[in-house]
Amino acid sequence: MGSEHTVQVPVRVVAATNRDLRAEVEAGRFREDFFYRLAAYEIELPPLAERRSDIPSLVEHFRRRHQERLGLAEVEPAGADVLEVLQAHSWPGNVRELEHVVQRALVDSGSLSDVQIVHSLLEAATGREAPSPDGPAIGDDLSLKELEKLHIEAVLERCGGNRTRAAEILGIERKSLYRKAERLGIVLDPKENAP
Structure with missing residues (x-):
């Protein structure tokens, strides 16, 4: 940019999809020439549902990542029931x-030990009761709107009303938080008009 001379830049494109691109090419929904440019080296990773034994190590990885990102004190690893x-x-x-x-469990409760919070988050994400190894889930019967409200209120409380920090944790713009x-x-407390 900003030059009349072409500059060669060595790049490698790494792409991920949850679609079968070969089938998409055959159906005419994906360009064949682009498929062959991308398909120089393929790694097929089975879905998480087929790799349930990976879940404990992934949970631990995400616990450490978000504990640090959220500035939380040491959070205990998830228990066997969770x-x-x-x-x-x-x-x-x-x-x-x-x-x-x-991440949401850490924001809402600061821990990964509350099975009820995990159930509520799974129910909110899927719109149906979370599965339980011991039978039906125990739920609060909250609507997604009610759960979203509780979640945002919990984040605001955890941030001491700091709306900028709350928006950052929620992964949204500050204007979106206001809306x-x-x-x-x-x-929103007018006295808490901190950033």
């Missing part, structure tokens, strides 16, 4: 869904 619930889930959102559940607060009926 891991059982997580391993019983179908994980349609794969590893990203698992990471988000771990969500208004839509959900969350009263």
